[in-house]
Each structure stands twice: as structure tokens, then as C-alpha cells.
Amino acid sequence: MSLSGEKSFLKSGHLPTLFAAFLYFDASFMCWVLLGPLGIQISKALNLDPAHKGLMVAVPVLAGAVIRILNGVLVDHFGAKRTGIGAQLVVILGMAAAWFFGVPDYDAVLLLGVVLGVAGASFAIALPMASRWYPPQHQGKALGLAGAGNSGTVLAALFAPALGLYFGWVNVFGLTALVMCVVLAVFIVLSKEAPIQPPKQSLSGYLKVLAIADTWWFMLFYAVTFGGFVGLASSLSIYFHAQYGLEPVQAGYATAACVFTGSMFRPIGGWLADKIGGISALSVLYVLAAAMLVLVSVGLPSLWMALVAFVVAMLAFGTGNGAVFQLVPVRFGREIGVMTGLVGFAGGIGGFYLASSLGFSKQWTGSYQAGFLIFAGLALVAFVGINIVKKNWRASFSKGVTDMDKIRI
Numbered sequence: 001m002s003l004s005g006e007k008s009f010l011k012s013g014h015l016p017t018l019f020a021a022f023l024y025f026d027a028s029f030m031c032w033v034l035l036g037p038l039g040i041q042i043s044k045a046l047n048l049d050p051a052h053k054g055l056m057v058a059v060p061v062l063a064g065a066v067i068r069i070l071n072g073v074l075v076d077h078f079g080a081k082r083t084g085i086g087a088q089l090v091v092i093l094g095m096a097a098a099w100f101f102g103v104p105d106y107d108a109v110l111l112l113g114v115v116l117g118v119a120g121a122s123f124a125i126a127l128p129m130a131s132r133w134y135p136p137q138h139q140g141k142a143l144g145l146a147g148a149g150n151s152g153t154v155l156a157a158l159f160a161p162a163l164g165l166y167f168g169w170v171n172v173f174g175l176t177a178l179v180m181c182v183v184l185a186v187f188i189v190l191s192k193e194a195p196i197q198p199p200k201q202s203l204s205g206y207l208k209v210l211a212i213a214d215t216w217w218f219m220l221f222y223a224v225t226f227g228g229f230v231g232l233a234s235s236l237s238i239y240f241h242a243q244y245g246l247e248p249v250q251a252g253y254a255t256a257a258c259v260f261t262g263s264m265f266r267p268i269g270g271w272l273a274d275k276i277g278g279i280s281a282l283s284v285l286y287v288l289a290a291a292m293l294v295l296v297s298v299g300l301p302s303l304w305m306a307l308v309a310f311v312v313a314m315l316a317f318g319t320g321n322g323a324v325f326q327l328v329p330v331r332f333g334r335e336i337g338v339m340t341g342l343v344g345f346a347g348g349i350g351g352f353y354l355a356s357s358l359g360f361s362k363q364w365t366g367s368y369q370a371g372f373l374i375f376a377g378l379a380l381v382a383f384v385g386i387n388i389v390k391k392n393w394r395a396s397f398s399k400g401v402t403d404m405d406k407i408r409i
Contacts, residue, residue, distance in 0.1 A: 014133045020191035021126040021146040024084055027183040028122035029152030030174055031091055032060055035113055036234040037160035037255065040241050040248040041169045046106055050242070054359015058352045059110050060191075063117020065348020070155040071124035073340020079193050080129035084122070088184045091119045092177050099174030112173070120230075120348065122340040131329050131340075132194035141270055151263035153233040154256050161252035179351065209335055209342065217340070217389055218328055218348035221282065224382040225320030227350015228289060228375065232314060233259045234355045239368065244303045254303070256309040262318030264387070269322025279390045281323040286383035289316035290376040297372035321347075331393075 035042065035226045043053050094115030103109055130146035141333040149223070163172050209215045236255040240246045246254060272281050292313035300306045332339040355377050361371035 004322040007156040009026065014070045014192060014194070016028070016193050017133055018130050018142060018146060018199040018399065019193075020082075020187050023183055024088070024187045024191075025122055025126035025146060025150075026152040026155075027180055028119040028126075029086075029150055030155045031152075032120035032122075033061060033153045033156050033174065033230070034116060034172065037237050037248075038164050038169045038172060038239040040251060041161070041164050042103075042109060043238070044127070045169070046105065046109070046165060046262055049363060050259070051359050051363035052106060053128050053238050053361070054235070054356045056106070056109055056113065057238065058231075058355035059113035060120055061230055061234060061348050062352040062383075064120020064123075064274075065117075065345045067118055067236075068124040068344040068348060069341045071121045071339075071370055072338040072344075073337035075125055075128050075341075076183050076338060080125050080132075081187075081191050081193055084125045084129070084187060084191070085184065087118050087122065088187070089126065090182060091115065092180045092184070094118070095173040095177040095180070099121035099170060101175065103170055103173075111206070123344040123347075127325065127340050127344075129191065129193075132196070141267070141274060145267050145270075150229065150266055150321070151260070153230070155261045156254045156265055157233070157237065157256035157259055158253075161248040164250060179366045203206060203325060209338060210349045214331055214389075214393075215339070217385060218324065218331075218343050219288070220385055221382055222321070222324050222343045223346040223350030224286065224375075224379050225282075225317050225342070226347030227323055227352075227354055228293075228317040228341055228379070229259075229262045229314060230347070231354025231375070232317070232350035233262070233356075234351065235358050236310065239358065240303070240306075241300070242362065243368070246303075250374065254307060254349065257307060258314045261311045262314030265315050265318035269319035270326050272319065272320070273323040278323040278327040279386055279393065282320055282386050283383060283390075285316045285320040285323065286407065289313050289320070290379035290383070292316065293326075293372045293376035293379070297369040298362040298377070299367065299369065305400055327393075 039053055041195055042048070042056065048056065050183065071083060071087065074086075094112065098108075098112050098115075103112060111400055126146050130142050134142040160172055163175060167175070168409070237248070237251040240251040240254045241248070269281065269285075292309045296306055296309045296313070328339055328343060354371065357374065358371035359369050362368050
């Protein structure tokens, strides 16, 4: 970003709200994936098989996907701030209840996973809140910075296993609830609704976007990029333990290294898309991600080789997340709330599929290979799709958008 471009970005929006959106997103994602880093300890306590482990870490992802659609509607009708406060209270109360009453069996774990899914649905709150403050030429940077809240998955991987061993894994939910109370207070103080809000629509108005082909393309593209990111973030601790014999804390560190890359490259993806275009970026990233998943599917003989492959895969997925959301507000500026919900829903479905399929693959075949290979195939399908639509998108995206020469797609 040039110096003049940086000054323009700083003056064009509302930095306290951008920070509040990032912090809200960051803490919520930390909650969302907690069952993954704690998965080794939970599975030992409840004697879970690989399929149940996979489903355990996949349920919060699925719940977050479904609730994102609801949040998209609520954001457009009631504003991002009020929706965010309500969702945060649900998460805090749910984790406090898990700490107070305990998590005695697998059904209770799945119920807690649904509550944690509310935290995952923060995606449909934080991103519209940030997006509405910034003009089209800065959407990639603004959404990339807000979306860097993906880094909350790193915090969960780094700290949850050690806290679970020291205090007991159930008590981790109580400690996290306290952290979320502080985050909620900061969010209330700093966040502010943008002065210009899109008009409220009826439910039929939201459903109309499903009749637009571009909606489904965006859902496919994000199902692969975000699905790959959150699916791996939720599953890698269990994978490293099963495949390489790592203990919970070491598996958490290995997972954190991979997730950190994906999180930090999301804003880079937005910046890169602003520079060379989201379509050009995604064309490379899908192939790179698919290649890495094929590589890890063979069961690499050493941990360091697997770490390198997963880091590169997460780099591709994280960068791809930012690139997709450079394109969404340009095409669907007035429907950004519901589109964030729908596209985020698809991303969550992709993550649910990857996380659960890895568990079932291990259970049924004794190997994770099938789960990785099928998702690699989906990445290649997305690569073909992005090249099918690229010729028509510039013309269609330019309708109703000013300064189109400043925006690369």
C-alpha cells in the first residue's frame, strides 16, 4: 500500500470500529474451535473413537454455519452492534453453564458445540460492521484486517491444551467465559454503526439473492477456502496426536503454527486481491491448496514434512479467504449482511465436511487419506469454476460501482 493509499484508508473509515470488529471476531473464533485443541483430553475422558472425535469438532462448525444465515438477517434488520452483543451473551452464558454444571457425556459435548457455533457465527456480524464503514477501493484491506480475527484459532491451539492439563478441561470454558466478558465490554465501548446502512429487506428479499448465479459461485469458493481453514484448524490437534504421537500441548503448538499462517495471510489475501484481482489470486491459491492436501494424504513420514505441507495449505486457504471477501462487497454491496451470512454458511459447511470426513475416513479405512483427497478435489473444482466465471464478472460487477478503475477483480 502506498503512503497516499494508507492515508486514504485511515481517513475513509472508523478505526475504533474496525478494531472492535477484529477483537470480537478474534475472541469468538477462539471459542468456536475450543473443542479441537481440547479434543485429545475430551476423547480420553469420554473414550471416543475417531468418528466421534471428528463429529465432535465438526458440530461447532456446522452450527456456526447455520447461525450465520440468521445473523446476516439480524445484522441487516437490527444492526451489527446489537446483534453482536446478543450473540456474545449467549456464548458467555453457555460456557459458564458448561463450567458450572460440567460436561458429563458425549451428548453434552455436542450441545456445547452448538453453543460454540454461535461464536463461529460472529463472522456474519464483524465483517458487515467493518465493511459498511469503507468505500469499495478499500474493501479488501478493511475486511482482511477484520477477518484476521481468524487468529483466535491460534490462541485456542496455543493455550487451551496447557490450561486443560493444569486446571482441567472443563474449567477452560469458565476461564474463556471471563475473557469474553472483557471482550464484550470493549466491543460495546468502541464499536459504532456506520452512518449509511442498507435498506431493510423482507425475508423474500434475502431469498432473492439465491436466484442469482453469482451467489452460488461465491458460496462454492468460500466453502473451499474457509472450509479448508476451519476444518484443519479444528482437526489438526487430533491428527497430529493420532498420526505422529504428539501429546496435547505439543499437538496444540504444531496446530498453532499452521493456523497462525492461515490467519495472518487473510489480510494479505485482501491486499493481494486489491492489487492483482481476487480472481487471479484465487486461481493460483486453489491449485496450491489442492497440491498440499494431496501431499499430506499419503501420510508423510516425518512431522516436519507434514508441518511444512500444512503451513503452505493454510497459507493458501487463509489468503484465499481474504481474496473471496475482496470480491463479495463489490458485487453485493447492498446485500452485504445477508451475503456474508450465506457465504459464511457455505464456508462453515465446507469446514464441517472436512473435519467430519477426516474422522470417518480414519474410522472406516484406518487412514485420513480419503478425507484429504476428496477436499483436494473440491479445491480443483473451485479452480475450474473461478476460471469459468472470470470473463463475465468485471462487466456485471461494475454495475452501480463508482471508481471501478480503482478496483481489481
